[in-house]
Amino acid sequence: MAETTSTARGDSDRRAPGSGGVKGAFGALQLDTRLLGMIGAFLIICVVFNVATDGRFLTPRNIFNLTIQTVSVALMATGMVFVIVTRHIDLSVGALLATCSAVMAMVQTRILPETLGLGFGHPLIPWLAIAAGCIVGLAIGAFNGWLIGYQGIPAFIVTLGGLLVWRYVAWYLTNGQTIGPLDDTFRKFGGISGTLGVTGSWIVGVLAVVATIFTIFNGRRRKIAHDVTVKPFWAECVVAAIMAAGILGFIAILNAYDIPQRVLARNFRQAGTEMPEGYTASYGLPISVLVLIGVAAIMTMVARRTRLGRYIFATGGNPDAAELSGINTRMLTVKVFAIMGLLCAVSAVVASARLANHTNDIGTLDELRVIAAAVIGGTALSGGSGTIYGAILGALIMQSLQSGMAMVGVDAPLQNIVVGAVLVLAVWIDIQYRKRTGGD
Amino acid sequence: MRNGETPLVELKDMCISFGGVHAVDHVSIELYPGEVLGLLGHNGAGKSTLIKMLSGAYKPDSGEIRINGEKVEISNPRDSRRHNIETIYQTLALADNLNASSNLFLGREIVTPMGFLNDDAMEAETRKIMARLNPNFQRFAEPVKSLSGGQRQSVAIARAVYFNAKILIMDEPTAALGVHETQMVADLIQELKAQGLGIFLISHDTREMMELCDRVSVMKNGQLIGTERVEDVTEDDILSMIIMGRNPREEAA
DSSP states (O other): OGGGSOOOOSSSOOOOSOOSHHHHHHHHTOOOHHHHHHHHHHHHHHHHHHHHTTTOTTSHHHHHHHHHHHHHHHHHHHHHHHHHHTTOOOSOHHHHHHHHHHHHHHIIIIIIIIISOOOTTOTTHHHHHHHHHHHHHHHHHHHHHHHHHTTOOOHHHHHHHHHHHHHHHHHHHHTTOOBOOOOHHHHGGGSTTSBOHHHHHHHHHHHHHHHHHHHHHHHHHHHHHTTOOOOOHHHHHHHHHHHHHHHHHHHHHHHTSBOOHHHHHHHHHHHTSOOOTTOOOBOBSBHHHHHHHHHHHHHHHHHHHSHHHHHHHHHHHOHHHHHHTTOOHHHHHHHHHHHHHHHHHHHHHHHHHHHTSBOTTTTTTHHHHHHHHHHHTTOOTTSSOOOHHHHHHHHHHHHHHHHHHHHHTOOHHHHHHHHHHHHHHHHHHHHHHHHHHTOO | OOTTOOOSEEEEEEEEEETTEEEEEEEEEEEOTTOEEEEEOSTTSSHHHHHHHHHTSSOOSEEEEEETTEEEOOOSHHHHHHTTEEEEOSSOOOOTTSBHHHHHTTTSOOBOTTSOBOHHHHHHHHHHHHHHHOTTOOOOSSBGGGSOHHHHHHHHHHHHHHTTOSEEEEESTTTTOOHHHHHHHHHHHHHHHHTTOEEEEEOSOHHHHHHHOSEEEEEETTEEEEEEEGGGSOHHHHHHHHHHOOOHHHHHO
16 A cells, blocks of 8 residues: 555655556545445445335434434443453443442432532532542452453453442442432433534534544644655545535534424423424534544544553554563553543443433443444454444444334344344454455 | 673673573673674573573573673663663564554654654654665555564664664574575674674574674573684584583583
């Protein structure tokens, strides 16, 4: 790929050869073929279900629901990428989510309002509860990492134990009860009860487009400054245009989902006024999705542009080489699991806010969904390779399959049989792909 | 002692045992600037173990390491790097999934003022050093697993050269290489020597060692049999030291 590009100096276009022909033009875009494959698979799933449901699958309403259902698993999947890249596994994420959720529910409904006497509805309550949950998640994750890195217990065992321990710690803390209703502000992180509306969503969309274009062209400028070959200017523009269209299209779809009239009428009644004739409003971008986008951006930065990320991938590729290069691989394990724990807490905010309560079975089997999302998204269990966006796409593919089948009316046992088979199939395709392309 | 000059490295009376086996048993060697010292011996003779105490992979049971005459404590690879010791391992110690510049700078990345990795600067530096060491090297963007053995070894050597190593440890640097690539490494060793580096070279190949080294030390069963200047001995003398564990010159004297 790169070695075929010219290294001519100067400010003018450095163009890749083979700019003639469709294939050459396509090659000049330097797109990630694995990503294209996943997007293709996702589109096929969407189209098939859309046909099978007579057009109900690709409606703004269903796309909105699909997005908010994906967020919780997708958040944890970004952390699982780091865990699997360093050749570990975390089976305790669902249980850890439950413990964090239980802590946050207890803090906001019992400890802060009653024990500490802040009273219900105090504006600090949701934020203190989230902080408590994040600290618990971070601490438990770091503890898991210490057991694995410094005490040498395999991650499989530590987190298999954790699967039981933290699930039942959550039970013990709440006596197995459903805790709720949760704080109103807290519930805004759940999806449908907290969205940005039309204007807010467009603002976020435009900001995202500006950030994307800035990232692409800033990277190009930096490469030119260091005499590194870049793809042709038009190719850069095409990629930027595709990404901008994708972002704005997504916002347009979410903005097209109107809030049902009865919900609007109820909101106006609660505010003590009458709804004006012909009034409409849309949901727009859910806050939970905004959280996911933020987390994905930060995790991608960490993976690609920080030492921590570089060391995670180096350790996954060759642990001995990493150690000999002076990397403290034990401390690295602690950090990776601490990040995973923190993301379980963030995910617990979204999951419990969506349900409006902490329930005893929250996050059950999430560990399998999270690992499957990361693996379908191209993270190799042998370590050393994986991407954040792939894991999120993997989570989206799993969720689309699940809710698509539910909409078509596939029996519950068959749904899970299909999801399981798809996981195995995805890994098989990945192995074949790696063989063909000579790895990575 | 060489004209009263201070050795670059002195390993004095080094001992290490693994479960009652004396892997290295009271061995002392010295290395001078601009010198290549070869370490020879059968598998399990203790060459690699001895040198791993210098590179920080093992901690000696007893003994003393002096660098430029000063006693130093080396308990991990980071300590060793601090004393400008670079190691090129037999099992190419590169992260296969990363590209050449990521490997070259692994553990010592160039970062921007904001603390983020400056990959472009690292790639530009990598291009500069590779242009000097291995002008044919062009595949900067690909993970090193797609490179040939010689190209990978040149990345490992570039790492040592770039960071101004004073002491270079090469453990079977040519074991995985073809004829042409072996010659490339040999040329590189001559160049580094001319720059005043001290090089420990570990190999099985006696003939290669006679060509590349100034002096050779032979080990057997964890003990040092003897250290000789290559012009004073024949290949047969060396072989008999390796196999019989006797120093013919000492016996003649």
